[in-house]
Amino acid sequence: MKKNKFSKNWIIKQKRDIYVKKSKLEGYRSRAVYKLQEINDKFKVIKNNILVIDLGAAPGSWSQYISRNFSKSKIISIDLKDIEPITNLVHIKGDFTEEHQKMNIKNYFGKKVDLIVSDMAVNTTGNKSVDSLVTGELCLEAMNFAIEFLNKKGNFISKLFMGSSFNEIVALGKKSFKDVDIFKPPSSRKDSKENFIICRNLR
Numbered sequence: 170m171k172k173n174k175f176s177k178n179w180i181i182k183q184k185r186d187i188y189v190k191k192s193k194l195e196g197y198r199s200r201a202v203y204k205l206q207e208i209n210d211k212f213k214v215i216k217n218n219i220l221v222i223d224l225g226a227a228p229g230s231w232s233q234y235i236s237r238n239f240s241k242s243k244i245i246s247i248d249l250k251d252i253e254p255i256t257n258l259v260h261i262k263g264d265f266t267e268e269h270q271k272m273n274i275k276n277y278f279g280k281k282v283d284l285i286v287s288d289m290a291v292n293t294t295g296n297k298s299v300d301s302l303v304t305g306e307l308c309l310e311a312m313n314f315a316i317e318f319l320n321k322k323g324n325f326i327s328k329l330f331m332g333s334s335f336n337e338i339v340a341l342g343k344k345s346f347k348d349v350d351i352f353k354p355p356s357s358r359k360d361s362k363e364n365f366i367i368c369r370n371l372r
């Protein structure tokens with residue numbers, strides 16, 4: 170599909186989408202917030218008074234959700250893009266895959282954290298296989314970071330696509346965490362290969 174046709178279809182879908190309307194009414198920056206809310210309703214991974222890292226956070230709806238509903242928690246986020254300020258959030262504009270940025274995140278709290286969430290995805294090319302491959306690599310990198318930097322019993326949530334690295338990611342999750350689930354939240358678009366891996370209780 171040509172890029173401008175792809176963009177037009179995306180705009181039409183956005184206008185009809187009930188989650189887009191709801192997010193505007195509720196003051197969230199993206200419909201993505203409902204995916205995190207649905208994940209948390211089912212798996213209860215977010216608690217109050219915890220340290221959180223939000224990878225690929227822009228425009229910020231996941232961090233907004235945590236900040237609003239778990240107001241004693243502290244969040245550090247990173248994204249290639251900047252984000253507007255959010256209470257209890259410190260944001261780094263940068264590339265998570267760069268080692269010095271990982272060090273910046275680690276140094277910020279100076280200790281291990283309770284929850285790492287990643288909604289990182291590359292800009293979609295329209296080629297679902299390429300998108301899923303690159304996003305799979307990001308997920309794997311985020312999981313390795315989580316294994317190293319979560320407290321014992323810490324939790325990790327990440328977007329992943331059904332694709333080439335899916336089995337490798339699930340296997341690493343099962344080796345490193347006691348409970349691993351794959352979940353497609355109702356608000357995730359049916360025509361997307363997107364799923365989420367919810368890893369609880371780091372071994």
Ligand SMILES: C[S@@+](CC[C@H](N)C(=O)[O-])C[C@H]1O[C@@H](n2cnc3c(N)ncnc32)[C@H](O)[C@@H]1O
Binds near residue numbers: 224266
């Ligand atoms: C689907 S959006 C995240 C939406 C966000 N969860 C929210 O609720 O507003 C994916 C984000 O991943 C970011 N991203 C992709 N690759 C990245 C990387 N290497 N380092 C940091 N952020 C990255 C993109 O810039 C993009 O903003």
